[in-house]
Amino acid sequence: xxETYIAKxxxxxxxxIGGEMMIMSALDSTFFMLNEVGTLIWQSADGQTPLSxxxxxxxxxxxxxxxxxxxxxxxxxVDQLSQHGILLVSDQPIGSAAAAVAPTP
Amino acid sequence: MxxxxxxxxxxxxxxxxxxxxxxxxxxxxxxxxxxYLDHDDHGxxxxxxxxxxxxxxxxxxxxxxxxxxxxxxxxxxxxxxxEYARRLLFNLKIKTNxxxxxxxxxxxxxxxxxxxxxxxxxxxxxxxxxAITKLPGSLKRTVEAIRRLRSQGLKVTIANVxxxxxxxxxxxxxxxxxxxxxxxxxxxxxxxxxxxxxxxxALRIPGHELHQVFRNPQxxxxxxxxxxxxxPPGDDVMDGYPCSAGHxxxxxxxxxxxxxxxxxxxxxxxxxxxxFLDIWRGSPQLAQxxxxxxxxxxxxxxxxxxxxxxxCPGLAYMEGNxxxxxxxxxxxxxxxTGIPTANMALRAAARPPALVQIQALA
Numbered sequence: 001x002x003e004t005y006i007a008k009x010x011x012x013x014x015x016x017i018g019g020e021m022m023i024m025s026a027l028d029s030t031f032f033m034l035n036e037v038g039t040l041i042w043q044s045a046d047g048q049t050p051l052s053x054x055x056x057x058x059x060x061x062x063x064x065x066x067x068x069x070x071x072x073x074x075x076x077x078v079d080q081l082s083q084h085g086i087l088l089v090s091d092q093p094i095g096s097a098a099a100a101v102a103p104t105p
Numbered sequence: 106m107x108x109x110x111x112x113x114x115x116x117x118x119x120x121x122x123x124x125x126x127x128x129x130x131x132x133x134x135x136x137x138x139x140x141y142l143d144h145d146d147h148g149x150x151x152x153x154x155x156x157x158x159x160x161x162x163x164x165x166x167x168x169x170x171x172x173x174x175x176x177x178x179x180x181x182x183x184x185x186x187x188e189y190a191r192r193l194l195f196n197l198k199i200k201t202n203x204x205x206x207x208x209x210x211x212x213x214x215x216x217x218x219x220x221x222x223x224x225x226x227x228x229x230x231x232x233x234x235x236a237i238t239k240l241p242g243s244l245k246r247t248v249e250a251i252r253r254l255r256s257q258g259l260k261v262t263i264a265n266v267x268x269x270x271x272x273x274x275x276x277x278x279x280x281x282x283x284x285x286x287x288x289x290x291x292x293x294x295x296x297x298x299x300x301x302x303x304x305x306x307a308l309r310i311p312g313h314e315l316h317q318v319f320r321n322p323q324x325x326x327x328x329x330x331x332x333x334x335x336x337p338p339g340d341d342v343m344d345g346y347p348c349s350a351g352h353x354x355x356x357x358x359x360x361x362x363x364x365x366x367x368x369x370x371x372x373x374x375x376x377x378x379x380x381f382l383d384i385w386r387g388s389p390q391l392a393q394x395x396x397x398x399x400x401x402x403x404x405x406x407x408x409x410x411x412x413x414x415x416x417c418p419g420l421a422y423m424e425g426n427x428x429x430x431x432x433x434x435x436x437x438x439x440x441x442t443g444i445p446t447a448n449m450a451l452r453a454a455a456r457p458p459a460l461v462q463i464q465a466l467a
Contacts (some may be wrong), residue, residue, distance in 0.1 A: 011218045013196030015122075015168040018115045022168055024196050026218040029260070031108045 118175025203250025
């Protein structure tokens with residue numbers, strides 16, 4: 001199976017409040033509050049680092065979780081946020097130009 | 106509890122200014138008869154000053170940002186400022202009259218990820234709307250702007266301020282909003298001017314019309330519940346604070362003055378002399394606003410409506426005491442429920458007795 005790359009969409013509003021990341025989609029006004037793990041994945045979504053590497057090198061060392069569990073949870077998390085246009089997902093590295101384009105309605 | 110309520114609670118506990126209303130300019134191409142602003146430019150913040158402010162607001166934790174005015178598009182740097190704000194990932198709402206929004210502007214707002222645009226429509230009838238804005242053709246241009254914004258998929262809200270000149274037109278403005286695919290919000294609040302002039306208050310709709318507004322099922326989802334007599338307030342209400350002004354929200358003028366709210370002209374500091382967070386955390390005036398609890402309110406703490414009244418501390422401040430009643434809100438509570446407020450009773454008792462008319466025996 002190939003790698004998954006994730007990048008933050010610019011069609012969102014986001015702010016770290018009290019250690020948790022608040023995110024709102026500008027497309028459908030859906031509101032998310034990310035926990036510490038979600039915040040770490042979100043902050044690591046640079047479009048260049050594969051999701052598998054984010055999980056193994058950043059999530060697992062930081063939190064008490066098995067690799068298998070972390071990979072499954074990260075996959076669900078990415079699916080959910082990408083459905084609302086909050087995360088851009090690709091099997092190729094995502095350049096900053098791609099992430100800067102606001103999706104059409 | 107919704108995520109938004111959770112976020113508000115967290116912001117309140119941590120002293121984070123979650124929402125900021127920033128007027129970019131007081132200049133305007135309309136001259137609305139009820140407007141509370143002076144439209145001359147007394148030295149607006151420059152582009153660089155506003156960019157610096159926006160960076161400070163992002164660092165302070167501001168999430169919801171509103172650009173308003175005056176007419177925001179009269180600033181030549183409006184779009185660069187929108188772009189700057191969006192790069193800082195604010196949830197950005199724009200308030201505009203829309204008369205300068207063409208296809209290109211609507212597209213740009215969508216591309217920049219503006220969350221919502223709010224425009225005022227006073228009536229579906231051009232002769233009424235244009236008489237309020239004093240700009241001929243303004244209704245047509247505002248409606249065209251709404252169509253352009255909607256065609257871009259932007260969320261649009263029509264704000265319908267009710268006053269003597271338009272109070273019976275709201276059902277047709279609701280129909281217009283539905284036809285345009287816009288949200289609709291109604292507000293019967295007319296405020297004094299920021300310089301203290303009370304002249305706009307003559308435009309407030311009379312009590313009996315307010316009574317009808319509160320019983321209109323098109324405007325109020327559950328009339329029976331909304332207009333029910335108020336339950337006795339519990340300790341949580343009496344220990345609570347009146348509204349978000351100065352707690353999780355504030356207002357910034359085009360000149361860098363910081364106030365608790367756009368309707369609360371209590372100066373707390375100026376951004377040309379102090380950093381935003383120094384004002385937010387250190388202003389004695391904001392500390393005073395934050396110290397007020399419902400049980401401290403003069404007259405209102407003993408009022409039957411204490412738990413349900415929409416009492417605005419800013420309007421109370423403009424009446425002379427931020428801990429006192431706001432008579433406009435007393436009127437609303439009375440018209441909503443039919444139960445006089447403590448402030449009304451006090452005023453009635455203080456009034457000199459009416460002249461006694463003696464009728465001659467027939």
